[in-house]
Amino acid sequence: MMTTPTAPLLEHIATLHVYVGPPQEVGETPSGRRRIIPILGGNVSGPLLNGTILPGGADFQSIRSPTYTDIQARYVIETTEGHRVYVENTGIRTCSAEDTAKLARGEAVDPARVYFRTYPRFETAAPELACLQEQLFVGTGARYPDHVELNFYRVG
Secondary structure (H helix, E strand, O other): OOOOOOOOOOEEEEEEEEOOOOOOOEEEHHHHHEEEEEEEEEEEEOOOOOEEEEOOOEEEEEEOOOEEOOOOOOOEEEEOOOOEEEEEEEEEEEOOOOOOHHHHOOOOOOOHHOOOEEEEEEEEEEHHOOOOHOOOOEEEEOOOOOOOEEEEEOOO
């Protein structure tokens, strides 16, 4: 007799504080209002990953409607052991039109009013971090005026 797999569990692997600069506005495109937000650096702490976020990445956003934003961030984590991990974090952020406008202006919005979910993908040359490339992860996010807080979870 076959059994049904159990529902996946989420295991917290890291909290990231990603510091960002002023957005570079591209303007209204066929894909929405395009913005590129430079990543200035940050820190990572958790049971699986600890280290810093290197400056030089960016968050490529498309505000598709007054309530919906596509997010694609790319950056590098350097672990405390000196390993580098490339992160490609794709997701969506939805909230009221008023809150979307506040976020776009860099104003504070209570994270409880915003649905901000991602699915990070990782690449690394470090054998001890191979699980990052062999398993699935999801994330939650909160946008603050000068940084983004992300929590990443392994899907078990």
